[in-house]
Amino acid sequence: MSVPNDGLNMELKPIGVIHSPYKDRKECPPQGREEICEIEMFDEYAEGLKDIDGFSHLILIYWLHQGKDFSLLVETPWNSELHGVFATRSPNRPNPFGFSVVELLARSGNRLRVKGLDALEGTPLLDIKPYLQEIDAKVNVRTGWVKGTDFSKVYGKSIRESKHVQ
């Protein structure tokens, strides 16, 4: 069938930029991190932050600008098998979206200090949504091939600490 965006304008608008202690992928472990990042919203979108201070957690969607070309089957750091890219959190995806639920520590004007963000310096930010535990948090989840993977063997950290499970 035809691609459904015939006639659609699917043009992305960066709404801000992420400032991170990590400058490139080589520096950046595929791991959770406790580092603090700062989001700089562009002035023309800053008004859209009204009332955001009341939320403890935010959903961020961003563009993984240092990603490589995607493959449909990918190897991860966690085992030697090939998995379908949509069954992994690999950054090399057809649409290289980053996704993190971060903790909002503070806001100062058009800048947000956040914790738990898996992104590199200069990453274009595409969307912020408030995280609502009642609808976004799921329990009794099955995690397929990830279940039983011994993450500690690879990085010496448990999956609970891991932010970026590829």
Next chain:
Amino acid sequence: MSVPNDGLNMELKPIGVIHSPYKDRKECPPQGREEICEIEMFDEYAEGLKDIDGFSHLILIYWLHQGKDFSLLVETPWNSELHGVFATRSPNRPNPFGFSVVELLARSGNRLRVKGLDALEGTPLLDIKPYLQEIDAKVNVRTGWVKGTDFSKVYGKSIRESKHVQ
């Protein structure tokens, strides 16, 4: 500062299309729903679904193709105040991304039957990620202006049942 995508190719690739019982926004309550939707992956991306069957829940990112122009301050069905668009789940956003964590019921080849998806018929799908409770589910969340909103007054359902809190 300059927009960070100078020289970047941020072109979106629809990877599939969502089939939903709802045909347009008028039919579609801003509510959670228990209807079953079907995701049709385009053939050229189907291989990327390998191993997806093992996951009970998936993160879906899609393009809200029937959205209107965005405003930075928006009114929601929940109260009469204006909120910053990034402190709401309004579909009318600078980048009109839909986001849902859905339950995967069944897979048949390049088709996925899912529950809990807030999208209209024909919605272009942009990404699928496995939902990992350990990193994606947050607890002890503050929900700002949403907290204390009496959703039952508007729709007779609790927020716990609500999927689409604008």
